[in-house]
Amino acid sequence: MSFDRSLKIAPSILSADFANFGMECAAIEAQGADWVHVDVMDGHFVPNITFGPATCAAIRPHIKGVMDVHLMIAPVDPYIDAFAQAGADVITAHVEAGPHIHRTLQAIRGAGAKAGVALNPGTPASAVEYLLDMVDLVCVMTVNPGFGGQKFIHSQVEKVRQLRAMIGDRPIHIEIDGGVDPTTAPLVAAAGADVLVAGSAVFRGGSVTNPAPYGENIRAIRNACAG
Ligand SMILES: O=C(CO)[C@@H](O)[C@H](O)COP(=O)(O)O
Numbered sequence: 001m002s003f004d005r006s007l008k009i010a011p012s013i014l015s016a017d018f019a020n021f022g023m024e025c026a027a028i029e030a031q032g033a034d035w036v037h038v039d040v041m042d043g044h045f046v047p048n049i050t051f052g053p054a055t056c057a058a059i060r061p062h063i064k065g066v067m068d069v070h071l072m073i074a075p076v077d078p079y080i081d082a083f084a085q086a087g088a089d090v091i092t093a094h095v096e097a098g099p100h101i102h103r104t105l106q107a108i109r110g111a112g113a114k115a116g117v118a119l120n121p122g123t124p125a126s127a128v129e130y131l132l133d134m135v136d137l138v139c140v141m142t143v144n145p146g147f148g149g150q151k152f153i154h155s156q157v158e159k160v161r162q163l164r165a166m167i168g169d170r171p172i173h174i175e176i177d178g179g180v181d182p183t184t185a186p187l188v189a190a191a192g193a194d195v196l197v198a199g200s201a202v203f204r205g206g207s208v209t210n211p212a213p214y215g216e217n218i219r220a221i222r223n224a225c226a227g
């Protein structure tokens, strides 16, 4: 997985048909997705439960590109190897999920994956200041984690600007997660983000038997950022 700062759309399969994950992953890639974003929730760190490493391993053969695993779980460390072995290219842990994020990031890289750190809306950009040599991606949550379809929190755009300035020319992605659609995407892209996660705004109107709307929705987000 090589680094580049071009705009990438990463549909979140939290908004996909859970009975057809394999086909959904293949459909969104065929419709222009750059990465596939996989939301793991434990009902403890966040008030919702999704799935674990076995599901990630099951969908891996259906994803040709980057599998971007967002862990909303606490503790994180006991599960890192399992998600790496499931084929995650990027594993992102929350800075709020435990007292030893530096150790967690070391473990992610040690397991052979790219290391991401996520910040909840109430966590300042400065939380990653001493982690920049440890991370490949910083994920700015623009909703409170746990559910798809929530409203974008506009105060986070300033955090993205601060992170862009802090990161400079280091090869670190800035990812935005939550409430991304053609209206909000240009705001964060202009502030310096390069990976845009979008769940409801990509999957709305389509299905595995009618995937064309996925492509239209992805293009609408991309075009809004280009415009
Ligand atoms: O991590 C999360 C939510 O906790 C996200 O990845 C959501 O899945 C994004 O969904 P939308 O806000 O785009 O509907």
Ligand SMILES: [Fe+2]
Pocket (backbone or CB within 6 Å): 012, 037, 038, 039, 070, 177, 197
């Ligand atoms: Fe996510």
